Amino acid sequence: MEKIGVFICTSCDIGKRLEVVELENVAKEQGAVSVYSKDFLCSKEGKEFINSKIVEEGLEAVSICACSSRVNYEVFNFGKVVVDRVSLREGIVWSRFPVGEEGTILDDSSEYVSGVSFKDELMALAKDYVRMSVAKLQVYKVPVPFKPEEEISKTVLIIGGGVAGLTAALEVAKAGYPAIIVEKEKELGGFVRKMKAHCEIRSPYQNLVPPVVEDLIAQIEKNKKQIKVYTSSQISKISGGPGIFKVFINQAGKEIEEKVGAIVLAVGFKPYDASKLSDLGYGVIKNVVTNVEFEKMAKEGKLVRPSDGMPIKSVVFIQCAGQRDEAYLPYCSSFCCLASLKQAKYIRETDSEAKAYIIYEYMRTMGIYENFYKVLQDDPGIFLTKGKVVSISEGENGKVRVEVDETLLGEKILLEVDTVVLATGMVPVTAEDPVLNLEYRQGPALPELELFYGYADSNYICFPYESRRTGIYAAGAVHQPMTIGQAIEDARGAALKAIQCITAVEVGHAVHPRTWDFAYPEFDLKMCTQCKRCTEECPFGALNEDEKAFPIPFTTRCRRCGTCFGACPQRIINFKDYSIDMISTMVKATEMPEQGYELYRFMAFVCENDALPALDMAAYQRKNLPVAFRIIPVRCLGAVNVAFVKDSMSKGYDGILMIGCKYGESYQCHFIKGSEIANRRMENVAETLQQLALEPERVTMLITAIDEVEHVVEKMKEFAETIKGYGENPFKGW
Numbered sequence: 001m002e003k004i005g006v007f008i009c010t011s012c013d014i015g016k017r018l019e020v021v022e023l024e025n026v027a028k029e030q031g032a033v034s035v036y037s038k039d040f041l042c043s044k045e046g047k048e049f050i051n052s053k054i055v056e057e058g059l060e061a062v063s064i065c066a067c068s069s070r071v072n073y074e075v076f077n078f079g080k081v082v083v084d085r086v087s088l089r090e091g092i093v094w095s096r097f098p099v100g101e102e103g104t105i106l107d108d109s110s111e112y113v114s115g116v117s118f119k120d121e122l123m124a125l126a127k128d129y130v131r132m133s134v135a136k137l138q139v140y141k142v143p144v145p146f147k148p149e150e151e152i153s154k155t156v157l158i159i160g161g162g163v164a165g166l167t168a169a170l171e172v173a174k175a176g177y178p179a180i181i182v183e184k185e186k187e188l189g190g191f192v193r194k195m196k197a198h199c200e201i202r203s204p205y206q207n208l209v210p211p212v213v214e215d216l217i218a219q220i221e222k223n224k225k226q227i228k229v230y231t232s233s234q235i236s237k238i239s240g241g242p243g244i245f246k247v248f249i250n251q252a253g254k255e256i257e258e259k260v261g262a263i264v265l266a267v268g269f270k271p272y273d274a275s276k277l278s279d280l281g282y283g284v285i286k287n288v289v290t291n292v293e294f295e296k297m298a299k300e301g302k303l304v305r306p307s308d309g310m311p312i313k314s315v316v317f318i319q320c321a322g323q324r325d326e327a328y329l330p331y332c333s334s335f336c337c338l339a340s341l342k343q344a345k346y347i348r349e350t351d352s353e354a355k356a357y358i359i360y361e362y363m364r365t366m367g368i369y370e371n372f373y374k375v376l377q378d379d380p381g382i383f384l385t386k387g388k389v390v391s392i393s394e395g396e397n398g399k400v401r402v403e404v405d406e407t408l409l410g411e412k413i414l415l416e417v418d419t420v421v422l423a424t425g426m427v428p429v430t431a432e433d434p435v436l437n438l439e440y441r442q443g444p445a446l447p448e449l450e451l452f453y454g455y456a457d458s459n460y461i462c463f464p465y466e467s468r469r470t471g472i473y474a475a476g477a478v479h480q481p482m483t484i485g486q487a488i489e490d491a492r493g494a495a496l497k498a499i500q501c502i503t504a505v506e507v508g509h510a511v512h513p514r515t516w517d518f519a520y521p522e523f524d525l526k527m528c529t530q531c532k533r534c535t536e537e538c539p540f541g542a543l544n545e546d547e548k549a550f551p552i553p554f555t556t557r558c559r560r561c562g563t564c565f566g567a568c569p570q571r572i573i574n575f576k577d578y579s580i581d582m583i584s585t586m587v588k589a590t591e592m593p594e595q596g597y598e599l600y601r602f603m604a605f606v607c608e609n610d611a612l613p614a615l616d617m618a619a620y621q622r623k624n625l626p627v628a629f630r631i632i633p634v635r636c637l638g639a640v641n642v643a644f645v646k647d648s649m650s651k652g653y654d655g656i657l658m659i660g661c662k663y664g665e666s667y668q669c670h671f672i673k674g675s676e677i678a679n680r681r682m683e684n685v686a687e688t689l690q691q692l693a694l695e696p697e698r699v700t701m702l703i704t705a706i707d708e709v710e711h712v713v714e715k716m717k718e719f720a721e722t723i724k725g726y727g728e729n730p731f732k733g734w
């Protein structure tokens with residue numbers, strides 16, 4: 001870009017603490033064609049002023065030196081004109097203060113080091129920020145929306161024809177998009193169709209209703225024009241990516257190909273394998289059954305003892321049978337307390353003399369289903385107690401003896417009943433079968449984390465609907481254990497996400513989470529050494545490989561995290577607006593003081609997702625960051641190429657801090673693996689530093705959550721002190 005304008009705001013303490021005229025001069029020296037300073041740039045008049053200069057001078061890009069890029073985003077939007085934001089307010093005047101003994105804030109004119117005032121250092125920082133912004137815009141290339149060569153499909157594929165799948169298909173159709181359902185059974189309806197009844201899914205949440213699924217199937221029948229259904233069918237292969245997925249469906253040995261834009265995976269759950277519960281009598285005592293078997297008996301109108309067909313007059317329900325227990329299923333399946341209450345009601349409705357006993361450790365009736373629980377508590381034929389089942393054995397005449405300890409009554413109780421029902425849990429179908437059969441270099445299924453027990457990996461805090469495969473959304477019991485009502489809600493969310501995905505591909509920006517981002521990684525493969533780092537490290541399976549191990553990018557799958565960019569030792573992966581050249585130019589544009597004046601300089605590459613907002617919050621709380629830090633925001637720590645480190649060290653920076661999100665099993669990284677991969681790369685960085693006879697600690701990684709403001713500020717101060725202990729970078733001034 002050549003026609004760059006710089007606009008410096010003098011409000012919000014900027015004009016009070018900084019010498020704006022000096023900043024104007026620096027911007028001109030760096031090559032800006034016009035430079036203006038004005039108060040309240042964010043006001044109507046301010047925006048009009050910038051707009052008028054853009055038009056008069058034909059500016060291609062503007063550097064707004066004012067507040068953080070995280071605020072006033074719409075105010076400083078000038079259509080096609082490229083905007084860079086320089087955070088003079090949050091990044092400097094609200095977060096860098098001269099501090100005296102006992103933490104008192106001093107005057108800016110106070111001495112920083114011998115012969116240099118704090119104001120000098122503050123101005124050096126502000127000047128570096130202005131220089132970096134102009135330098136960045138000079139090498140900036142405008143991103144062009146990505147358009148796949150093939151036609152984009154608006155169809156949403158829904159795999160699974162149970163309550164979640166049917167709901168998703170109907171929601172997609174209601175929004176005007178075509179849907180395809182692929183169901184492996186002969187009929188639609190899934191598990192819910194096999195039920196006798198379930199708790200109502202709307203207020204007052206107190207009664208049982210016939211399975212909602214019948215109505216959903218009837219609606220699908222009426223929507224045949226928009227919803228195509230394949231029953232007795234399975235997915236044999238999926239290739240492509242959002243907007244251009246190619247789906248191969250196997251129906252009785254015949255292969256059918258469909259093109260779809262997004263996918264909802266709604267294949268539900270499998271009941272937990274009760275054969276592992278022999279200690280609770282399953283498989284040993286005939287009259288011990290699971291909740292799924294009991295439901296089938298109820299649906300068939302045969303609530304009789306399996307051993308001899310005698311009507312069931314008494315039943316014990318044992319909650320958490322093999323659940324919330326590390327030896328079996330470590331999690332709560334969320335529906336089974338409600339299922340036992342419901343099944344107790346079946347017994348009571350069949351025979352008013354019958355008795356039901358529910359033994360639980362914790363009764364968990366999610367949300368408003370507490371209403372249903374309360375209604376059943378009032379039934380004198382239903383006995384509920386907290387307790388621990390000590391033994392289960394065969395009694396006389398087909399009875400089952402259940403011994404329970406630690407009850408609310410404070411004593412052991414012995415129950416002799418006709419049947420015991422084990423409240424067993426759910427496991428996702430995908431725990432054993434990839435279902436999707438993705439033709440991706442990184443495997444056929446949605447990736448999982450051990451922590452999620454076979455459920456698809458997602459950033460549950462920030463993006464609960466996402467999976468790690470762009471454009472593929474899990475819904476219902478394959479997503480998380482859930483009730484029917486929750487599965488319906490979940491399917492609606494997934495349908496909406498699928499539609500959003502298609503519209504994002506149509507306009508050519510990232511699907512998620514950088515939904516404003518038109519830039520994408522471009523590969524200059526002439527210099528590629530087929531090292532496979534990019535294809536191995538991409539957290540989202542966006543890169544396949546050809547037979548010679550060259551990467552094949554599938555851009556609509558790409559989340560624009562930059563992990564591949566960070567990985568590439570050849571530096572041949574670049575974004576138009578985020579490139580090795582750009583960051584290098586920015587680092588080189590800063591001014592480095594000479595050796596020996598104790599004027600330290602630290603570079604911080606800060607993740608835009610959590611760390612940068614944490615630093616903005618530090619500014620709002622007027623926390624004090626060392627003035628020696630220059631901050632360059634990055635897409636993710638995964639998007640920090642070792643070239644950034646080398647360039648900063650050769651420039652003379654005394655230390656480099658990389659600040660990003662938590663990684664590991666309970667990660668918070670918005671790009672799942674980015675910060676973890678960055679941490680792994682630190683070993684290479686340490687080796688490089690040792691070769692240069694520099695202390696490895698000069699480059700350090702700092703992990704933070706968005707709300708750990710105090711922590712991040714303190715760690716930055718600690719880092720600065722540690723590096724001062726090593727002395728200045730010997731390359732400074734070379």
Ligand code: SF4
Nearest residue numbers: 538558559561562564
């Ligand atoms: S930017 Fe991220 S998602 Fe896209 S190809 Fe590179 S590593 Fe994969």
Ligand code: SF4
Nearest residue numbers: 528529531532534568
């Ligand atoms: S990381 Fe770079 S050099 Fe290695 S395979 Fe990918 S593009 Fe090629």
